[in-house]
Amino acid sequence: MKKIVFLTGAGMSVESGLSTFRGAGGMWDEYPVEKVASIDGYIENPALVLEFYNKRRKELLNVKPNDGHKLIAALEESYEVVVVTQNVDDLHERAGSTNVIHLHGELMKATSSRQPNNLTQVRTLTEENLEINIGDKADDGSQLRPYIVWFGEAVPMMDDAIAALRNADIFIIIGTSLNVYPAAGLLNYAPARIPIYLIDPNEVNVSSSPRLTIIRKGASEGMREVTELIKD
16 A cells, blocks of 8 residues: 655645634734744743633634545545644544644643653643643643644654655645745655655745646645546
């Protein structure tokens, strides 16, 4: 069974109604990235950061996976599929994908401020208990924080993503600007022999290659096209 590895970014979830962070009208226009998505911002004003992610969780409850998410999940019937995502939402899982690597953490989870990458400290938040507030404690007694990889922090799942990509037969990139490292560097780990498909309605700064097919469409329409292209 052939192995497909996806790399998905914020553009993957736009059709579901979630804002992108960059670009006109993006979330960074309202919330400066250094204030709510960096470890320094969290240390400086944890209450603001907790409020930001509490709002993001409430938004997430009101959206559903789009056809792009569902088409990725459906490929598991015929391929081994690994989804490497820069997104912190759970829309891939809700669409039915069973092997998802979250590079930047998971919005619906909380962890310890003292040891955020210790999986014994990670807990899943529920629809009835969405918020993290000042004074909420992790099991180690430290302040509970979002299970998010912020700027200034290591990306612990990169090794898993690289290992998956090195064994891929097809690499499909959807809705990412390829500006954020180390995720953008995954392109360098794709085996030289495999085809690469890039789905994005916007221009992405990427070197041209005979094995690269660019599909200038949104996630759902692009996935419909690429699903036909990869058929044996």
